[in-house]
Amino acid sequence: MKLYANPTSPFVRIVRMALIEKGLNEAVDTTFVDAWADDPAFLDANPAGRVPTLVTDDGARLTEALLILSHLDATGTKPAVLAGxxxxxxxxxxxxxxxxxxxxxxxxxxxxxxxxxxxxxxxxxxxxxxxxxxxxxxxxxxxxxxxxxxxxxxxxxxxxxxxxxxxxxxxxxxxxxxxxxxxxxxxxxxxxxxx
Missing domain, CATH: 1.20.1050.10 (Glutathione S-transferase Yfyf (Class Pi); Chain A, domain 2)
Structure with missing residues (x-):
């Protein structure tokens, strides 16, 4: 999996925290981008130019933090982040x-x-x-x-x-x-x- 991220975004942070909590951090290649710079590879992954964006191993592009968290809950082995x-x-x-x-x-x-x-x-x-x-x-x-x-x-x-x-x-x-x-x-x- 590849995560397009920014080190200051709170939306990115909830995803990064969940990755660590679920033991999935090592399974993700995190690439920090400037969402305002219109990087072609990033825009290919998410034409809206918003972080976080997760590209799954099968090429699906997940572009909203809560959608990414839902996917991580389905992928990870630790307790669900969206539970409760x-x-x-x-x-x-x-x-x-x-x-x-x-x-x-x-x-x-x-x-x-x-x-x-x-x-x-x-x-x-x-x-x-x-x-x-x-x-x-x-x-x-x-x-x-x-x-x-x-x-x-x-x-x-x-x-x-x-x-x-x-x-x-x-x-x-x-x-x-x-x-x-x-x-x-x-x-x-x-x-x-x-x-």
Missing amino acids: GPAALSAAGVAIGVFDAAVAVIIGRKSAPDFDTGLVGRKRYRTMQEGLRRLDAAFDGSQGFDLPAIAAITALDYLVFRFPDHDWRGLCPTVAAFRDAHGDRPSVRDTVPRG
Whole structure:
């Protein structure tokens, strides 16, 4: 399998964390790309030019993080990342909504330097703040390490990375403590956003 990735994308990170947790990391050739550079090989794999993109051993091109996670659950031998029922998927959805809003701000800034203070930018910040509060209310620190945990850690780390002037950890102390308790876990440690 080949994974087209970017070291800062939270969508890529949830896939990379799942690969490590499921023991599939060594079975995947990860190629880091600049999604804005229009690399021909990457665009051949995904004409939308979005990461993550997974090309399976039989040539199928999976282009969305949750579709890739579903495939990994079907491929891997460890417990399913997407397990846990509606409550777990709901918590994961809140966390994914948080980092989706953050990515929207980063992309919005590319075309409008004042994006953060406009209507859409303010709504995205509200989504990030309220999402972290709700996520924290759903966490009790005893979670397994499945998609809600992976997505929550990813959301918090991404906000701290992209918006360091805000006290994101203060909005979600339970999630922050959970993240800190798992900071040395290879899937967390080896996928921290950099760049």
